[in-house]
Amino acid sequence: MIDLYASKIRSLTVRDRLRILERTGGADFSSNDYLALSNSKALADLVVQGLEQGVPVGASGSRLLRGHHEEHELLEEEAARFFGAARMLYFGSGYAANLAVLSTLPQAGDLILHDALVHASAHDGMRASRAEIRSVAHNDADAFEAAIKQWRFAGHAGRPWLVVESLYSMDGDCAPLEALVDIADRYQAFLIVDEAHATGVYGSEGRGLASAWEGRENIITIHTCGKALGSLGALVGAHSVLCEYLINRARPFIYATAPPPIQAYTVRHALRLIREEPQRRLKLLEQVTATHSLFRQKFGHSPSETQILPVMIGDDRRAVELSRQLVEAGFDIRAIRPPTVPARTARLRITLTLNVDAKTTGDMLSCLADLLEKAI
Ligand SMILES: Cc1ncc(COP(=O)(O)O)c(C=O)c1O
Structure with a gap:
């Protein structure tokens, strides 16, 4: 009964499209927690008050x-x-x-x-x-x-x-x-x-x-x-x-x-x-501007103007391998592959959040530059 599904999974594996659930680890360059509220004391304290109020x-x-x-x-x-x-x-x-x-x-x-x-x-x-x-x-x-x-x-x-x-x-x-x-x-x-x-x-x-x-x-x-x-x-x-x-x-x-x-x-x-508390948003926007200028210094261009930076790789396998190396180096950056994005546009999706400081972002960009250079 499950043969059909096993063969479909094998086909995904052969095409480098298999997804697995992975625990988070390393510096957060992949979540959408842009203002770092999800794990903040500020929001948690308010939720505790709400629970106490019933x-x-x-x-x-x-x-x-x-x-x-x-x-x-x-x-x-x-x-x-x-x-x-x-x-x-x-x-x-x-x-x-x-x-x-x-x-x-x-x-x-x-x-x-x-x-x-x-x-x-x-x-x-x-x-x-x-x-x-x-x-x-x-x-x-x-x-x-x-x-x-x-x-x-x-x-x-x-x-x-x-x-x-x-x-x-x-x-x-x-x-x-x-x-x-x-x-x-x-x-x-x-x-x-x-x-x-x-x-x-x-x-x-x-x-x-x-x-x-x-x-x-x-x-x-x-x-x-x-x-x-x-x-x-x-x-x-x-x-x-x-x-x-x-x-x-x-x-x-x-x-x-x-x-x-x-x-x-x-x-x-x-x-x-x-x-x-607009300071959170303003700090993120400063971080976005600074990261784009660092990105331009290192790579000659910037892939966007926002907190979402797609680094286009093209090949699915290469994107997954680069992501693996970045994760190994301590930077949580995920490969995004088709069908989430169009065919031949596999990419590393880097997001900027207040969970990560400027030094770590600089280190990540240096690591990415080294990996991309080696991969050429
Ligand atoms: C553009 C867009 N719309 C909708 C959704 C779905 O939102 P939710 O994760 O709250 O279901 C997402 C989530 O990734 C999204 O990126």
Whole structure:
């Protein structure tokens, strides 16, 4: 009975695509814990206070049944005020949020245009929707516009939906949001912006890169809480009618146990820390600037302008081998291979977080330079 799976695993091994679970170790150049909140005393102390006040550790049911708790409401209200959204809904993960939004809001007869590099969770949501789906060249706003024009020219009357990430998780580059908002306005389209890697880091007070447009009727945002916010879950920001529709129709929201109230409490307090203690975000941004300039000194160029630095390797095996050597040297840097990224673009994904100091980052870049030179 298991032969089929064993042979599929062998095939992954032969193609250098086998994944195994590895414990973390070494300096953190791979997590999304950008502000080092996940293991911070500041957030842990607040969670202890919440537990002492009796905030439950489990929700005990769906939000539509007995699982709906005051803490969910408090988080959604406070977060909507912080991000400037008309209303927010809290989901148990960014994966569930993307699945819910994309499988529920676009209707049959609509067109979903997604950037070629959007996250797997967006793909899964789109696949579950009844709208037509088309991929658009990465970060090419003109291509989005051309695709809408072509679709309209073919006689379609439905609604276009543009789907992007504000900061791409595997490439570290940013979407041309201003141009996309303009296209969405001109073509009566909705724009869905996954802010997963920008929330807490970029935009005024860490509100994300789409913060200037958050709250508009045609903008939907997804702010994940398991990255810079150091916790778990995702807040979807949208017009209150769309949130009401999600509550009534989004299967990942309806048919799942609600996130634990203590988790909602944790996210609410993480947002407070980000707002009240901007020094974390400012320190990370300084670190990002300094690392890029060091990167340019060593390699002649910098692979991005953000806290996510993809070092393109191409070959899967070589990427895995380089990652192994870096881990052995004490630097936790993972190889990212297809199908997570397109074929022949295996890479080392380096992330910058407050878990690592400037000296360690310098040492890591020297080690990387030596390894890349040897590998030539
Ligand atoms: C862009 C993007 N969206 C969504 C997700 C999913 O979020 P979560 O990990 O909270 O399920 C991720 C996680 O890696 C991501 O990078």
